[in-house]
Amino acid sequence: MADPLRIGMLGxxxxxxxxxxxxxxxxxxxxxRIGRPxxxxxxxxxxxxxxxxxxxxxxxxxxxDVLENPEIDLVVEVMGGEIPAHEYxxxxxxxxxxxxTANKEVMAKHGPEILTIAAEQGAEISFEASVGGGIPxxxxxxxDLMANQIEQVRAIINGTTNYILTxxxxxxxxxxxxxxxxxxxxxxxxxxxxxxxGIDAAYKLAILGSLAFHTIVRxxxxxxxxxxxxTPADFRYARELxxxxxxxxxxxxxxxxxxxxxxxxxxxxxxxxxxVDGVFNAVTVxxxxxxxxxxxxxxxxxxxxxxxxVADIIDLAQRSxxxxxxxHAPSYTGRYQFRPMDEVCTRYYVRLLANDQPGxxxxxxxxxxDASISLASVIQKESVWMGxxxxxxAEIVLMTHEAREASMQRAxxxxxxxxxxxxxxxxxxxxx
Amino acid sequence: MADPLRIGMLGxxxxxxxxxxxxxxxxxxxxxRIGRPxxxxxxxxxxxxxxxxxxxxxxxxxxxDVLENPEIDLVVEVMGGEIPAHEYxxxxxxxxxxxxTANKEVMAKHGPEILTIAAEQGAEISFEASVGGGIPxxxxxxxDLMANQIEQVRAIINGTTNYILTxxxxxxxxxxxxxxxxxxxxxxxxxxxxxxxGIDAAYKLAILGSLAFHTIVRxxxxxxxxxxxxTPADFRYARELxxxxxxxxxxxxxxxxxxxxxxxxxxxxxxxxxxVDGVFNAVTVxxxxxxxxxxxxxxxxxxxxxxxxVADIIDLAQRSxxxxxxxHAPSYTGRYQFRPMDEVCTRYYVRLLANDQPGxxxxxxxxxxDASISLASVIQKESVWMGxxxxxxAEIVLMTHEAREASMQRAxxxxxxxxxxxxxxxxxxxxx
Numbered sequence: 001m002a003d004p005l006r007i008g009m010l011g012x013x014x015x016x017x018x019x020x021x022x023x024x025x026x027x028x029x030x031x032x033r034i035g036r037p038x039x040x041x042x043x044x045x046x047x048x049x050x051x052x053x054x055x056x057x058x059x060x061x062x063x064x065d066v067l068e069n070p071e072i073d074l075v076v077e078v079m080g081g082e083i084p085a086h087e088y089x090x091x092x093x094x095x096x097x098x099x100x101t102a103n104k105e106v107m108a109k110h111g112p113e114i115l116t117i118a119a120e121q122g123a124e125i126s127f128e129a130s131v132g133g134g135i136p137x138x139x140x141x142x143x144d145l146m147a148n149q150i151e152q153v154r155a156i157i158n159g160t161t162n163y164i165l166t167x168x169x170x171x172x173x174x175x176x177x178x179x180x181x182x183x184x185x186x187x188x189x190x191x192x193x194x195x196x197x198g199i200d201a202a203y204k205l206a207i208l209g210s211l212a213f214h215t216i217v218r219x220x221x222x223x224x225x226x227x228x229x230x231t232p233a234d235f236r237y238a239r240e241l242x243x244x245x246x247x248x249x250x251x252x253x254x255x256x257x258x259x260x261x262x263x264x265x266x267x268x269x270x271x272x273x274x275x276v277d278g279v280f281n282a283v284t285v286x287x288x289x290x291x292x293x294x295x296x297x298x299x300x301x302x303x304x305x306x307x308x309x310v311a312d313i314i315d316l317a318q319r320s321x322x323x324x325x326x327x328h329a330p331s332y333t334g335r336y337q338f339r340p341m342d343e344v345c346t347r348y349y350v351r352l353l354a355n356d357q358p359g360x361x362x363x364x365x366x367x368x369x370d371a372s373i374s375l376a377s378v379i380q381k382e383s384v385w386m387g388x389x390x391x392x393x394a395e396i397v398l399m400t401h402e403a404r405e406a407s408m409q410r411a412x413x414x415x416x417x418x419x420x421x422x423x424x425x426x427x428x429x430x431x432x
Numbered sequence: 433m434a435d436p437l438r439i440g441m442l443g444x445x446x447x448x449x450x451x452x453x454x455x456x457x458x459x460x461x462x463x464x465r466i467g468r469p470x471x472x473x474x475x476x477x478x479x480x481x482x483x484x485x486x487x488x489x490x491x492x493x494x495x496x497d498v499l500e501n502p503e504i505d506l507v508v509e510v511m512g513g514e515i516p517a518h519e520y521x522x523x524x525x526x527x528x529x530x531x532x533t534a535n536k537e538v539m540a541k542h543g544p545e546i547l548t549i550a551a552e553q554g555a556e557i558s559f560e561a562s563v564g565g566g567i568p569x570x571x572x573x574x575x576d577l578m579a580n581q582i583e584q585v586r587a588i589i590n591g592t593t594n595y596i597l598t599x600x601x602x603x604x605x606x607x608x609x610x611x612x613x614x615x616x617x618x619x620x621x622x623x624x625x626x627x628x629x630g631i632d633a634a635y636k637l638a639i640l641g642s643l644a645f646h647t648i649v650r651x652x653x654x655x656x657x658x659x660x661x662x663t664p665a666d667f668r669y670a671r672e673l674x675x676x677x678x679x680x681x682x683x684x685x686x687x688x689x690x691x692x693x694x695x696x697x698x699x700x701x702x703x704x705x706x707x708v709d710g711v712f713n714a715v716t717v718x719x720x721x722x723x724x725x726x727x728x729x730x731x732x733x734x735x736x737x738x739x740x741x742v743a744d745i746i747d748l749a750q751r752s753x754x755x756x757x758x759x760h761a762p763s764y765t766g767r768y769q770f771r772p773m774d775e776v777c778t779r780y781y782v783r784l785l786a787n788d789q790p791g792x793x794x795x796x797x798x799x800x801x802d803a804s805i806s807l808a809s810v811i812q813k814e815s816v817w818m819g820x821x822x823x824x825x826a827e828i829v830l831m832t833h834e835a836r837e838a839s840m841q842r843a844x845x846x847x848x849x850x851x852x853x854x855x856x857x858x859x860x861x862x863x864x
Contacts, residue, residue, distance in 0.1 A: 022579055022721060032765045033578060033646065128576070134722035136568065136576035144560070144568035146465060147454055147742035214465065272728060275707055289454060289739035290566035293729030296704060297722060307721035310579035333464045 001031065004039040005317040008066035008097075010088055011079035012045050012052065012059070015102060015129075018302030019076060019309045021054055030310070036317050038310075042066045067091045074316055076309060077101040086110055093123045098320065100312040102129035102305055108203035112216045112332070126312035131204040132157060132281050134304030135297040136311075140285075141211035148287030150212040152252040154431070157204045159279035159299045160188045160195040161227050161247040165264075166277040169245060172232050187279060197226035198247060198262040205249040208283070209260050212251060215334035217260060222249075223341040225263035234351060234426050237379070237397050238266055241349075244274035248431065257339040266349050266430040342406035347376065347430035349399055352415065353422040356383055356394040360420045364396070367418065371411035373403040386422075393422050399430065433463065436471040437749040440498035440529075442520055443511035444477045444484065444491070447534060447561075450734030451508060451741050453486055462742070468749050470742075474498045499523045506748055508741060509533040518542055525555045530752065532744040534561035534737055540635035544648045544764070556751075558744035563636040564589060566736030567729040568743075569715050573643035580719030582644040584684040586863070589636045591711035591731045592620045592627040593659050593679040597696075598709040601677060604664050619711060629658035630679060630694040637681040637692055640715070644683055645690050647766035654681075655773040657695035666783060666858050669811070669829050670698055673781075676706035680863065689771040698781050698862040774838035779808065779862035782832070784847065785825040785854040788815055792826065792852045799850065803843035805835040818854075825854050831862065 007023065009016055023030075023040050031037040042058050044066045060066065066075060067088055075092040077099060079085045086106045092099050094117065101107065107114070107130045118125045128138045132155075156162050160182060167178045179196065182188035194200045202222040209217040227247050238245045243266035251260045267274045272294050276282040281299030286292050298304040354360045365375060379397040386393055400408070408427070416424045439455065441448055455462075455472050463469040474490050476498045492498065498507060499520055507524040509531060511517045518538045524531050526549065533539065539546070539562045550557045560570045564587075588594050592614060599610045611628065614620035626632045634654040641649040659679050670677045675698035683692045699706045704726050708714040713731030718724050730736040786792045797807060811829040818825055832840070840859070848856045 018721075026579065026581075029581075029765075030579065033763050035763075134719075135725055136572050139571065139576055140568050143747055144571055144743045145739065146746050147458065147462065147739050149458075149461075272704075272707060275704060287566075287739065289450075289735040289742075291730045291733075291736055293567055293727070295725070295727055297725030301723075303721040304723055307577070307579050307719065310721075311576045314578050315575055331465050331467075333461075 002036040002321045004037040005313070005320070006039050006041045006071055006073045007313065008041055008069060008072040008075050009043040010063070010066060010075060010077045010085070012043050012056075013078070013080075014302050015305045015309070016043070016078040017053055018306035019078060020056065022306045022310050024054070030314065034314050034318055036321050038313060038317060041072055042069060063088060068095050072097060073320070074098040074100065074313065076313065077103055078309065079103070080105075082106055082109060089114060089125070090117060093117050093121050093125065096121055096123055098123050098316045099125045100309055100316065101125065101127050102309055103127070104130040104200070104203040104207060108206040108219050111207065111210065124316060126316060127207070128312050129305045129308035131207050132283055132295065133297065133299040133301060134307035135281060135283065135295045135299065137208065137283050137295055138211065140295070141208065145285060145287055145290060148289045150253065151286040151288065152250065153208050153212050153283065153285050154273060155205070155208065155249045155281070155283040156246055156273065156276050157249050157281050157283065157299060158195055158198070158201040158247060159281055160192065161201070162276065162281070163187050163279045164196070165227060165230075165245055165247060168230065168232065169235050169239070172235065174232055175228055175230060196228055198224035201247060201249045201262040205251055205260055205262055209251040209258065212285070213253060213258050213334045213336050214331055215258065215336045216332055221260055221338050223261040223263070227264050229426065230264055231426065233395070234428060237349070237351065241266070241399070242269055243267055243430070244269045245428070246274065253336065254339070256336060258336040259339040259344050261341060261344065264428055266428055268431070342404070344405045345402050346405070347400055347402050347432060348408055349397070349426070349428045349430055350412070350424065351395065351397050351426040352424045353384060353386065353393040354396055355420045355422065356392055357420065360394065360396070363418050363420055364398070364415055367414040368400065368411050370414065371403070371407040373407055373411055374401045375399070376401050434468040434753045436469040437745070437752070438471050438473045438503055438505045439745065440473055440501060440504040440507050441475040442495070442498060442507060442509045442517070444475050444488075445510070445512075446734045447737045447741070448475070448510040449485055450738035451510060452488060454738045454742050456486070462746065466746050466750055468753050470745060470749060473504055474501060495520060500527050504529060505752070506530040506532065506745065508745065509535055510741065511535070512537070514538055514541060521546060521557070522549060525549050525553050525557065528553055528555055530555050530748045531557045532741055532748065533557065533559050534741055535559070536562040536632070536635040536639060540638040540651050543639065543642060556748060558748060559639070560744050561737045561740035563639050564713050564715055564727065565729065565731040565733060566739035567713060567715065567727045567731065569640065569727055570643065572717075572727070573640065577717060577719055577722060580721045582685065583718040583720065584682065585640050585644050585715065585717050586705060587637070587640065587681045587713070587715040588678055588705065588708050589681050589713050589715065589731060590627055590630070590633040590679060591713055592624065593633070594708065594713070595619050595711045596628070597659060597662075597677055597679060600662065600664065601667050601671070604667065606664055607660055607662060628660055630656035633679060633681045633694040637683055637694055640681075641683040641690065641692050644717070645685060645766045645768050646763055647690065647768045648764055649692060653692055653770050655693040655695070659696050661858065662696055663858065665827070666860060669781070669783065673698070673831070674701055675699055675862070676701045677860070678706065685768060686771070688768060690768040691771040691776050693773060693776065696860055698860055700863070774836070776837045777834050778837070779834050779864060780832045780840055781858070781860045781862055782830040782844070782856065783858040784828050784856045785816060785818065786828055787852045787854065788824055788826040789852065792828070795850050795852055796828070796830070796847055799846040800832065800843050802846065803835070803839040805839055805843055806833045807831070808833050
């Protein structure tokens with residue numbers, strides 16, 4: 001049996017506790033499987049006195065006890081957040097330690113610089129747990145799909161929003177009440193902004209996009225739009241028209257450009273991705289050789305995240321034991337430009353309230369036509385009574401053919417200003 | 433740029449041509465991504481004169497031109513079949529060459545011995561393409577899921593049968609006519625035995641089971657039963673009862689025993705696996721940390737298989753460039769016995785024809801009760817006219833609670849011998 005791999009942890013919250021528990025409770029099993037003990041030596045916490053579900057004698061509140069400790073080979077960062085995790089990761093690498101992190105924010109914002117520091121130091125950084133929890137998604141891009149030209153990645157990579165959307169779809173409930181319920185169950189944070197506004201998914205897409213297209217993708221390259229404005233009516237129409245409503249993270253290569261965007265989508269309900277419900281995540285990849293593949297599983301939680309973190313630890317334990325350097329480091333050999341959101345083309349679903357009078361359709365289609373947008377179909381529903389005193393409106397639902405985002409925004413502005421139009425309720429992109 | 437990795441191929445059929453084409457057409461791209469050219473040096477074929485879709489100057493009919501050629505570093509075996517592929521793989525390893533194979537039959541029958549020879553020679557063998565085409569499934573077991581105790585693997589890993597079952601479900605067609613159509617389209621072989629009898633899936637399950645349970649699994653440890661006896665009536669009842677009909681490959685650990693079986697199943701239609709249609713494959717894994725994950729994609733064809741073969745080549749190219757030995761070799765540290773099929777417990781769907789007379793139900797439930805099997809539900813359908821001269825029978829459909837296979841077989845024997853029973857049409861296991 002080889003010398004133990006000596007591990008220091010940063011953070012002992014839900015995920016950290018899961019990782020520590022796996023290392024301790026599965027110690028013998030893992031040592032036997034990989035030929036080397038994994039030894040937890042130190043764990044950085046904020047509060048030594050806090051009651052914890054596992055008893056550990058090796059807690060410290062001094063970061064340098066982990067980061068600059070000569071008796072530690074590998075640092076596991078599971079604190080989350082950018083500050084001070086980013087600094088700690090860099091310090092650990094500069095001290096020659098390998099790092100395993102589950103931190104999507106740090107990897108999305110600083111991944112390329114961190115990978116460069118690691119390479120300079122002969123140290124390594126692994127981040128499988130940063131996207132999709134326990135689902136292997138980073139590994140496949142680094143190796144299994146390497147022979148492919150990736151055409152697109154489409155993913156449901158935020159469990160909180162997928163839980164909310166699934167509830168809204170199944171129960172006809174509105175966003176606010178489902179969010180409140182999700183917060184009570186612990187599926188949503190007290191401040192849900194990062195999740196419901198698509199920021200968390202945008203971080204993850206930046207990581208996946210970098211790997212898929214061999215290109216440095218920054219969070220600011222990813223357009224994001226949240227789910228807060230979706231209404232029960234949109235879910236009813238989606239179902240009627242044969243679609244699921246999902247917050248999709250899309251990275252797509254077209255004509256040497258990559259578009260990266262996170263927003264609610266109408267997705268044909270027969271697609272596998274449309275069947276991913278609740279807190280589950282899924283990532284689909286279209287490659288020129290492999291065709292479409294999909295990875296599915298739990299994207300968060302102590303167990304799934306520990307599964308990925310410990311796999312990264314095992315990988316580094318085995319390779320460093322054999323004196324190996326990491327060989328599947330991302331290569332930025334892509335030749336892509338970023339496509340501005342304005343130039344992205346999709347189909348659109350539009351729901352609006354208009355006066356119930358002759359000529360309304362003509363004015364709306366005129367506004368769309370002026371922006372060179374053609375209609376695929378129009379549904380006019382029965383009247384809706386709104387306002388005080390109640391006024392009768394016609395609810396009109398449109399599906400367009402593919403149109404440029406900038407054109408669509410212009411048309412929507414024009415439609416919203418039509419005197420016959422009371423309100424443009426929803427504009428949702430449709431995935432073909 | 434490092435020295436090229438010099439590749440020799442065994443076989444230049446559909447898959448071999450796909451691999452050769454990828455290596456040649458993507459040569460510059462791959463060299464840039466991995467820092468080392470992949471150079472095709474020789475390809476063993478049976479017939480030098482045969483017209484081929486790609487022009488190659490390096491064909492040979494002499495196996496030693498590849499296997500013992502000192503100018504070849506890595507051998508790609510894409511001939512398929514056991515003989516002579518098995519011998520060639522061993523010869524290549526003994527000559528110190530790395531081997532990449534897509535051969536499920538050889539790996540299922542001889543995998544453990546081949547891995548031992550490779551280890552002795554300091555050579556390596558990779559076989560990602562042997563299961564699930566381009567879907568990464570071997571890699572995840574070797575690394576990503578290593579921290580997990582695997583509870584079960586359930587997979588659709590034969591595209592031919594899944595295509596046939598999907599057609600039967602969607603069109604109400606019978607097995608023979610759908611098989612004939614699949615043969616015409618090239619989705620089924622002229623001799624379809626290996627596919628439709630579950631033999632191909634059993635090979636693949638032996639490979640997955642070995643990896644999942646860290647145990648040497650031989651094809652003879654895998655029970656297999658084909659899809660030839662399924663009737664349109666079974667598909668109608670399945671749909672009515674909320675199930676899809678799938679040929680599942682199941683490897684499950686229970687009480688320190690592993691059961692391995694391939695057979696048609698009723699699978700609840702809300703499960704992701706039930707939604708895998710046509711030639712697509714999917715593998716679900718339940719692990720103690722990760723929960724349930726699923727991998728989905730095309731399980732066969734030149735493109736997907738090449739994707740996996742070339743990924744294996746890239747992996748070996750990068751690691752041998754860095755002077756690395758393979759570290760994620762399977763470890764047989766599992767402590768499992770094999771559970772005989774007789775002792776496997778599942779629920780059952782039974783469809784039978786009986787005389788339409790009082791007391792029939794009582795006799796059937798008596799026979800089941802004698803074998804300690806309890807009924808979950810009974811559906812009696814309208815009469816069926818069969819035979820010449822036509823006789824009226826009652827079609828009876830039963831669902832049992834969980835029962836031991838041996839008990840069920842005994843009960844079915846008893847029921848088949850009841851004078852009131854005309855025929856036991858189908859007995860299909862139900863996945864809970």
